[in-house]
Amino acid sequence: MAAVPVACTQDRAPAPPTLAESRVRAAWLFLAPLVVLMVLVAGWPLCRTLWFSLTDADLKDLGAARFVGLDNYTGEFGVLRDPDWWRAVGNTLLFAGVSVAIETLLGLVVALVLDADFPGRSVVRAAVLVPWAIPTVVSAKMWAWMLNDQFGVINHVLMTTHLISQPLAWVADPSLALGSVIAVDVWKATPFMALLILAALQMLPTDCYEAARVDGIHPVTVFVRVTLPLIRPALMVAVIFRALDALRVFDLVYVLTSNSRDTMSMSIYARQQLVDFQQVGLGSAAATVLFGTVALCTALAITLGRVRLEGAAG
């Protein structure tokens, strides 16, 4: 090939790949294993769920499923016409909104504290991570015991300090249950938030803060006008992560309150239809709507985040 005159190569042989083309090719090559894996472990179940949601499949005999169109969604007994489903949607949104908001605020406070220079800082940083490191089922069980109305340590402490006069049913009382679930989630996820925010804080230029000190700008002003705008991109990422997690919450709620309607999340609803009531079709429809909701929220968050980032840069 090398000996062929240039004019001929242009006419006859296909042009050799440009650098950009061969890089794209290499990129696909490296991505291929992951793509195959994703199709197998995520794509296939997703498609199957989608298919089941359009049938009247029953858990006892999946083979006998008949195509029923959108009956599972909008039919007389469809998910979207079930008040229990809408209650689960409300619970989930409330849970996600409140818990992520509290976790963000608390995480910010914890991160600011951990960012300060004090002796034993690295030990404290590691210790703070413990709630996040414990598997959710384990910590949820632990909290279930602590919140137990008769034997729980929480009621015991509140009683002996006379803050309450009789034991409270933290997870059984409809007015308390969702609050308890949120509290446990805050306990568990705040360290995660704090660590993401701490990483952002440590990237901040220290000399700006010295300049502000020399100029005598009040620390609160510096926080609001310098720190917050600079960590906002990282904060947004952390909030999106947590919000997506919270929207599909299952284990915490299931361990603490089982199938209780007061706290039932969208995931719990789907499991109940699918396993307890053996209605694979209906359960799959619920799971599909949940998937759509999470996908929509992700798209929204990313678009909004980008718009706001560009707004800050412009």
Added chain:
Amino acid sequence: MAEIRLRNVNKRFGGVQVINDVSLDIADGEFCVFVGPSGCGKSTLLRMVAGLEEITTGELDIGGKRVTRLPPSARGVAMVFQSYALYPHMTVYDNMAFGLQLARTGKPDIDARVRRAADILALGPLLQRLPKELSGGQRQRVAIGRAIVRSPGVFLFDEPLSNLDAALRVQTRIEIAKLHASLRASMIYVTHDQVEAMTLADRIVLLNAGEAMRRDGSIAQVGRPLDLYHRPANLFVAGFIGSPGMNVLPATLAGATPERAELVLRDGTRASARVDATTLPADATVTLGIRPEHVGLAPADGTSALAGRASHVEQLGEASYLYLETPARDGFLTVRQGGDTGVAPGDAVAVTLPEAHCHVFGPDGRAVPRHLTAGPTGRPGSAGVH
């Protein structure tokens, strides 16, 4: 009025002494440059004046007020950082206006101050840009503008030019000098570059590092730029000020009168210097110092000149540097000659050491007092060639 007084100022980080016993008076409106090798504590000393570092022991007064324990904002200083320290998400305008918020300045006043600073620094067209949309030189001007708007009594600069390229450095240096002339504020300027120190300073403070700092204190010498050039207090100062550095040759004191010292170099060459070395014992081991620009090329018949061989020649156009191998010292003897000398590597070269330009340092490295006939700035009289 913003004169600055440091009294016996020390700084230790943990147990490590970084600044040792600095006492210094900087007059109102003076341009004072802290210079010294990297790591000698220049930034630390400046940051102690700013209030960003605690003063371990000692006292600091600014404008007649004791500020040793006061926070930076109460000291009436403004600082320009090496890395500019601009707020990355704020426009040039906001960067300059942000520091004025505390001062209970009204909005119209803030605007007027920012516009005036922008005028001085030619930042007008850039006011709505973000720092990342500026060149290094422009960022530096914004950083200086941020200091100007506060009209402080004292400006503190920490190596403000070190991130700029050579041409821009010269230009910004001149701008800073003009700024000082127009603002008449006190300025402390930190640099490791002796050229910046020589060109900008009313007074230079040269700082010791390491062992010398622990033994003699942090200050090696304080004085006007030409004082340090003509009358370096010791070998360290002599080597630091001037570029290329002063040549030093080991020598023995052969005789001393109040006007003149006679020396014998290592290879037996005799030299003399216009210094008063009568306090040194006879036969003392001394060091003769002479700057490259003062070494003369000997005429062809120069009998008592120092013999050498050109090892290397650098042509700069307006000057040439000859690096000579000579038995009188290890390493090279540097000679600066105007224009092109025509000397090629390998040529035998004989040089003279004019006595009016020779420095003598005693066994402890301290300078022996010189006689400068025409004052520190004049060209001393005819070269007393040997």
